Amino acid sequence: MSNFFIDRPIFAWVLAILIMLAGVLAIAELPIAQYPTVAPPAVAITAIYPGADAQTVQDTVTQIIEQNMSGLDKLLYMTSQSDSSGTATITLTFNSSANPDIAQVQVQNKLQLATPLLPIEVQQQGLTIEKSSSSFLLVLGAISEDGSMDQYDLADYLASYIKDPISRLNGVGDVQLFGAQYAMRIWLDPNKLNNYQLQPSDVVQAIKAQNNQLLPDN
Numbered sequence: 001m002s003n004f005f006i007d008r009p010i011f012a013w014v015l016a017i018l019i020m021l022a023g024v025l026a027i028a029e030l031p032i033a034q035y036p037t038v039a040p041p042a043v044a045i046t047a048i049y050p051g052a053d054a055q056t057v058q059d060t061v062t063q064i065i066e067q068n069m070s071g072l073d074k075l076l077y078m079t080s081q082s083d084s085s086g087t088a089t090i091t092l093t094f095n096s097s098a099n100p101d102i103a104q105v106q107v108q109n110k111l112q113l114a115t116p117l118l119p120i121e122v123q124q125q126g127l128t129i130e131k132s133s134s135s136f137l138l139v140l141g142a143i144s145e146d147g148s149m150d151q152y153d154l155a156d157y158l159a160s161y162i163k164d165p166i167s168r169l170n171g172v173g174d175v176q177l178f179g180a181q182y183a184m185r186i187w188l189d190p191n192k193l194n195n196y197q198l199q200p201s202d203v204v205q206a207i208k209a210q211n212n213q214l215l216p217d218n
Helices: 002-007 009-027 054-067 100-117 120-125 151-167 190-195 200-209
Strands: 042-048 075-082 087-094 127-132
Touching: 042 054, 042 100, 042 120, 054 075, 054 087, 054 100, 087 100, 100 127, 120 127
Parallel strands: none
Antiparallel strands: 042 087, 042 127, 075 087
16 A cells, blocks of 8 residues: 555645645534633622612712722623612623632722712612622522421521521632512601601611611602
């Protein structure tokens, strides 16, 4: 077989070139399994403005935070959402080469500069920063086998004793709790307020003094 190609060098060159061209064309069709799709790191900021509508949250919270996030290293883009419950969520997506921990620290530093510009109610509620992901790694369900806990008790137990320890595990970016949580709505009696010479703000302060979160109606 070797003598055949030695005696016909031109044929050998043509055959080799054809094989190389076929290989070049085949490369484009091969799947690249060793380079899987990697989601870029993201950092989410959450702010709560009690009693505010979506437009108020957008004008007084979301825009101010976005304006102060300029100049971050390896920042690709940011998205935001303001809803009628008074919650603002700003998600900053970084280049895949960015270190998520360093990105979170940089966002924290920028947010500290923006915090004095936010409404006092937002500052009192607190701002949260956490590494974000667009997909869930694991979804768990919890039930009360003996029926001693209803959905509200179960959600409160998970929020108090389970959520924080899991969120502190190495490699965990975010833990979300789905389910009904405790809420309280208070109606004031004008006659009793007048009898005790109290204002609605006095009731608000008394509730806050008990370390309860209050979402007052306008």
